[in-house]
Amino acid sequence: MNNKTIYAVSSGPGRAGIAVIRMSGPDAASVLARLGRLEKPVPRRMHYVALRDPASDEVLDRALVVWFPKPDTETGEDMAELHVHGGRATVDGILAALAACPGLRLAEPGEFARRSFENGKLDLTAAEGLADLVNAETAAQRRQALRQLDGELGRLYDGWRERLVAALAHLEAAIDFADEDLPAGIEERVKREATALDRDIAAHLADGHRGERLRDGLSVAIIGPPNSGKSSLLNRLSKRDAAIVAAVAGTTRDVIEVHMDLGGYPLVIADTAGLRDSTDAIEREGIRRARARAATADVKIAVFDATEWPKIDPAAAELVDDDTVVVLNKADVSAPKPPLEIGGRHAFPVSALTGLGMDLVIAALTAEAEKRLTVSGSPLLTRERHRLSLEDCRAGLERALAANTVELMAEDLRLAARALGRITGRVGVEDLLDVIFRDFCIGK
Numbered sequence: 001m002n003n004k005t006i007y008a009v010s011s012g013p014g015r016a017g018i019a020v021i022r023m024s025g026p027d028a029a030s031v032l033a034r035l036g037r038l039e040k041p042v043p044r045r046m047h048y049v050a051l052r053d054p055a056s057d058e059v060l061d062r063a064l065v066v067w068f069p070k071p072d073t074e075t076g077e078d079m080a081e082l083h084v085h086g087g088r089a090t091v092d093g094i095l096a097a098l099a100a101c102p103g104l105r106l107a108e109p110g111e112f113a114r115r116s117f118e119n120g121k122l123d124l125t126a127a128e129g130l131a132d133l134v135n136a137e138t139a140a141q142r143r144q145a146l147r148q149l150d151g152e153l154g155r156l157y158d159g160w161r162e163r164l165v166a167a168l169a170h171l172e173a174a175i176d177f178a179d180e181d182l183p184a185g186i187e188e189r190v191k192r193e194a195t196a197l198d199r200d201i202a203a204h205l206a207d208g209h210r211g212e213r214l215r216d217g218l219s220v221a222i223i224g225p226p227n228s229g230k231s232s233l234l235n236r237l238s239k240r241d242a243a244i245v246a247a248v249a250g251t252t253r254d255v256i257e258v259h260m261d262l263g264g265y266p267l268v269i270a271d272t273a274g275l276r277d278s279t280d281a282i283e284r285e286g287i288r289r290a291r292a293r294a295a296t297a298d299v300k301i302a303v304f305d306a307t308e309w310p311k312i313d314p315a316a317a318e319l320v321d322d323d324t325v326v327v328l329n330k331a332d333v334s335a336p337k338p339p340l341e342i343g344g345r346h347a348f349p350v351s352a353l354t355g356l357g358m359d360l361v362i363a364a365l366t367a368e369a370e371k372r373l374t375v376s377g378s379p380l381l382t383r384e385r386h387r388l389s390l391e392d393c394r395a396g397l398e399r400a401l402a403a404n405t406v407e408l409m410a411e412d413l414r415l416a417a418r419a420l421g422r423i424t425g426r427v428g429v430e431d432l433l434d435v436i437f438r439d440f441c442i443g444k
């Protein structure tokens with residue numbers, strides 16, 4: 001299925017100065033000859049050519065083209081790139097000319113990356129890193145994705161798998177030579193290794209979901225009584241008019257999400273309905289959703305009305321905990337008198353209307369994000385898929401440690417090694433590939 005030459009626009013959709021059309025497969029060279037009359041391209045050198053429609057001989061564009069002979073290419077196959085003018089008619093004309101070339105077809109999403117994986121250029125975690133890099137919206141996401149693309153995570157898992165396979169080899173030797181005299185203590189040595197590995201994986205898993213959070217964005221919920229200025233605060237933080245603001249209490253009903261970049265950290269901030277007892281069925285549903293969001297959020301921002309200070313809304317105060325940034329809004333109307341504290345947390349006097357005090361709230365929020373998202377020395381797992389396989393691996397190790405015979409122990413160690421191999425794609429991942437590469441965009 002995979003020997004056809006695939007092509008796709010790899011630059012973004014829509015009109016642009018330049019569009020890049022990439023192709024990969026055995027016919028890449030013949031396309032350059034056919035469309036560009038370029039018979040002997042110099043590898044990895046740009047050539048300025050007229051690209052013609054092979055059927056009519058009409059010049060479609062004057063463009064720069066590059067030839068990348070295999071095997072030292074991204075996919076491991078012959079590749080070519082056409083850097084054409086990015087107008088719709090130009091790109092469409094060239095795509096139509098490519099479609100008419102025998103042996104060529106349009107690439108599916110992620111198909112270039114899939115071929116890289118299948119030709120051993122990338123392990124699966126690196127391919128996922130590539131997808132994350134394309135999707136990265138903040139600097140911290142970019143850094144994490146690049147580390148993964150560089151193979152840091154893959155090397156960590158492959159290293160563990162090698163340790164396990166080495167231990168397994170010792171054990172298998174012990175099984176094969178059971179009747180003969182073997183150096184004593186092999187079983188003990190294997191058990192020590194399995195225990196150590198189990199501990200290393202457990203430590204890696206106890207990461208507070210940092211890598212996954214960094215990939216998805218830290219979930220922040222704005223909660224508080226009606227009319228305290230939650231929607232105004234969301235708009236102020238995100239610097240746009242995302243939520244409707246009105247003097248009527250009970251304005252917001254749905255959860256309104258805004259993605260934002262806070263000092264390089266990705267945040268998903270949700271504005272919610274004001275908490276109160278309501279008889280209105282729609283508002284009650286909104287309040288239920290607000291509470292649900294508050295319960296699952298990584299960080300909460302509790303907004304209270306400074307004009308009522310020191311009276312505070314008890315329903316919202318109840319939700320204040322160590323993961324909460326507390327603000328007293330409308331401080332432009334009346335400055336709240338200290339001590340400014342709610343639920344043991346400092347309450348920042350702010351005005352969502354004028355921006356007063358917002359710098360301190362943003363600093364507090366950034367500190368919360370930093371605390372939860374900072375990446376230390378070792379690479380972090382970034383997907384549930386990694387987590388599940390690592391848990392499978394641990395289960396195998398623990399069964400192996402409890403096994404009654406060396407044969408059973410070896411079998412469980414094999415399963416544990418297999419679980420690790422599935423993360424990087426070393427073994428048994430055929431069933432996963434469609435799911436993993438489907439998430440890529442076309443042309444990657």
Ligand SMILES: Nc1nc2c(ncn2[C@@H]2O[C@H](COP(=O)(O)OP(=O)(O)OP(=O)(O)O)[C@@H](O)[C@H]2O)c(=O)[nH]1
Nearest residue numbers: 226227228229230231232246250251252274352353
């Ligand atoms: N003076 C002053 N008014 C504000 C401030 N923030 C919000 N308001 C006003 O307070 C009213 C309510 O603001 P919203 O942002 O809609 O409040 P909310 O908490 O989202 O309200 P609900 O969605 O009903 O729960 C509006 O009239 C805002 O203009 C502020 O910092 N200072």
Ligand SMILES: [Mg+2]
Nearest residue numbers: 230231251252
């Ligand atoms: Mg609101």
